[in-house]
Amino acid sequence: MRWEALFADLEAQLEAEARQEVLAAVPDLVRAERSQVRLADRLRGAVGGALRVSVCGGHAWEGRLVEAAPEWLLLEPVARRRVLVPVAALRTVSGLPDRVAPPPGRVAARLGWGPALRALARDRAPVHLVLDDAREEGAGLRGVLDAVGADHVDVRPVEGDLGSGRGAAAARLTVPLARVVAVGSAA
Numbered sequence: 001m002r003w004e005a006l007f008a009d010l011e012a013q014l015e016a017e018a019r020q021e022v023l024a025a026v027p028d029l030v031r032a033e034r035s036q037v038r039l040a041d042r043l044r045g046a047v048g049g050a051l052r053v054s055v056c057g058g059h060a061w062e063g064r065l066v067e068a069a070p071e072w073l074l075l076e077p078v079a080r081r082r083v084l085v086p087v088a089a090l091r092t093v094s095g096l097p098d099r100v101a102p103p104p105g106r107v108a109a110r111l112g113w114g115p116a117l118r119a120l121a122r123d124r125a126p127v128h129l130v131l132d133d134a135r136e137e138g139a140g141l142r143g144v145l146d147a148v149g150a151d152h153v154d155v156r157p158v159e160g161d162l163g164s165g166r167g168a169a170a171a172r173l174t175v176p177l178a179r180v181v182a183v184g185s186a187a
Contacts, residue, residue: 037100040087043068044101051075051096055089055181056132069111070104081185084120086113089132089181113177114148121145121153126186129155131179141173142186152176 047065053075054060063077075083103109120127121144129141143157155173 038070039090039093040068040070041100041103042096042098043073043087043093044104045099046096047101049095049097052094053085054091055085055130056091057130057134057181059130059134059182061085061182069116070109071111071113072116083182083184084116085182086177086180088113114150117145117148117153117177117183120183121148126158128184128186129153129175129180130182130184131175132181133179141175143173146172151178153180 043065047068049065050063051065052060052062053073061075061077061083063075063083065073066076066082067074071088072084072086075085077083104111124144126142126144129143131140134140141155141157143155146154146156148154153175155175156171157173
């Protein structure tokens, strides 16, 4: 009987040591897991919530996060106005919860910055391009996206009616995508 108590006590000590080792490892495991989380995954986990984002050039928007993809987010700062922001242009994001969305599906993972802009070009949607050096509110380029290349976008500035014809080729401006920090609905 005495040996049984001795073995039971030894077993309890070993179990306590094992629990302590697991508890000691938890913070390291949490840090290791957190190090694998991408900003885009947290942004997807925040869809529907309110965020404030700032981009290069000092521009900032606050509103409901409508959608998020690996390379961009769509924010609704004002009803029926939207701004498409490349994740690469973000300086800060406030209001972002710790919640993380599961990895995107195969189709969602391919929704890059270029395909989003090509959809706007296909729809001939009037837009306001905010460039990284546009310092004032409202500064930037207003027009219609004519074509989107691998690393640039052709914009046709349109005076007056943004839905009017294509105009002369000389009026078209080409902008490197790296300079575009947001694309908003045109006013």
